[in-house]
Amino acid sequence: MTSKSICDLFGVRYPVLQGGMLWLATAELAAAVSNAGGLGIISPYAGMKENGHPIRNLHLQIDRARNLTNKPYGVNIPLDLHASGLLIDSLLKENIKIVITAAGDPRLYTELLHSAGICVAHVISSVSQARHAESCKVDAVIAEGFEAGGRIGREELPLFSLLPQVVNAVYIPVIAAGGIADGRGFAAALALGAGGVQLGTRFVASEECIAHHNYKQAILDAGDSGTVVTRRSSIPIRSLKSDFSMKLAAMENSGASGESIGKFIGRGRARKAQIDGDMTDGDAYAGCSAGLIKEILPAAVIIEILVKA
Numbered sequence: 001m002t003s004k005s006i007c008d009l010f011g012v013r014y015p016v017l018q019g020g021m022l023w024l025a026t027a028e029l030a031a032a033v034s035n036a037g038g039l040g041i042i043s044p045y046a047g048m049k050e051n052g053h054p055i056r057n058l059h060l061q062i063d064r065a066r067n068l069t070n071k072p073y074g075v076n077i078p079l080d081l082h083a084s085g086l087l088i089d090s091l092l093k094e095n096i097k098i099v100i101t102a103a104g105d106p107r108l109y110t111e112l113l114h115s116a117g118i119c120v121a122h123v124i125s126s127v128s129q130a131r132h133a134e135s136c137k138v139d140a141v142i143a144e145g146f147e148a149g150g151r152i153g154r155e156e157l158p159l160f161s162l163l164p165q166v167v168n169a170v171y172i173p174v175i176a177a178g179g180i181a182d183g184r185g186f187a188a189a190l191a192l193g194a195g196g197v198q199l200g201t202r203f204v205a206s207e208e209c210i211a212h213h214n215y216k217q218a219i220l221d222a223g224d225s226g227t228v229v230t231r232r233s234s235i236p237i238r239s240l241k242s243d244f245s246m247k248l249a250a251m252e253n254s255g256a257s258g259e260s261i262g263k264f265i266g267r268g269r270a271r272k273a274q275i276d277g278d279m280t281d282g283d284a285y286a287g288c289s290a291g292l293i294k295e296i297l298p299a300a301v302i303i304e305i306l307v308k309a
């Protein structure tokens with residue numbers, strides 16, 4: 001069986017996705033990526049006030065995207081969000097054509113989304129998850145390696161090992177994510193059998209991203225070993241090294257109880273770093289590719305660097 005190309009599947013010029021990023025992937029960022037020939041993705045909390053209303057916010061973001069681009073764009077729904085069902089329901093009324101699901105079982109909503117004519121790609125981090133997603137009839141999987149920023153798979157598989165195994169295991173197109181920041185990473189992913197790539201950290205350090213300047217600067221300053229993985233026993237997260245993330249790693253390594261760790265983490269750490277710029281007490285998600293990122297660039301230039309190399 002020959003699978004569709006990513007460009008045909010999404011109706012884009014280049015098989016380059018800007019990954020969903022909960023507080024950051026606004027209509028402006030998504031539209032900049034889509035206008036440059038990639039696929040921009042909107043996240044439901046992006047641009048929202050701390051205690052805002054995600055469904056109203058998502059409508060607002062989609063409205064804005066409609067005014068900013070006539071190119072295809074998608075919406076990311078992490079399935080473990082409390083409001084995921086309501087968010088999916090609201091998408092059905094919005095004439096959205098592409099949804100990227102993550103962090104949950106694709107069996108939940110793929111059929112419903114398909115019945116509304118929506119193309120669905122699902123983020124996976126192992127071969128068994130890829131096979132399961134294919135059995136749920138998703139149109140593509142996004143194989144995310146352990147190098148990626150933010151939440152990552154418990155299997156701890158780096159992209160170079162994960163990607164060809166997923167490509168061997170499924171018939172649907174595979175998009176590679178994790179550790180890709182330039183044309184070399186893009187070419188390597190294609191060589192390993194991917195039909196396209198998804199980038200997160202590289203787009204945080206873009207001009208159109210609403211991430212706080214301190215966070216963008218910290219990515220530029222990170223170097224090759226500037227990130228750390230914490231919460232390995234629950235949902236692992238890769239973030240920039242900071243007072244917060246290093247204290248948390250030390251607590252985890254010393255066998256602190258789940259209760260004391262939960263108390264220490266508290267609430268709102270991601271937003272604190274990413275939107276408020278608190279690089280001491282906040283949690284600044286970033287992948288290993290931070291070491292490759294030396295400049296804040298317009299999203300269109302990031303895409304050009306990727307595809308023209």
Ligand SMILES: Cc1cc2nc3c(=O)[nH]c(=O)nc-3n(C[C@H](O)[C@H](O)[C@H](O)COP(=O)(O)O)c2cc1C
Pocket residue numbers: 018019020021022023024043076078101102123144147148149150151177178179180198199200201202204274285286287288289
């Ligand atoms: C700040 C940040 C927030 C993220 N939030 C989400 C999210 O809400 N949903 C999701 O599916 N992936 C999320 N991701 C993962 C990205 O969509 C993407 O797959 C990942 O960043 C790719 O790896 P890279 O950072 O090495 O490019 C996030 C990544 C970052 C850096």
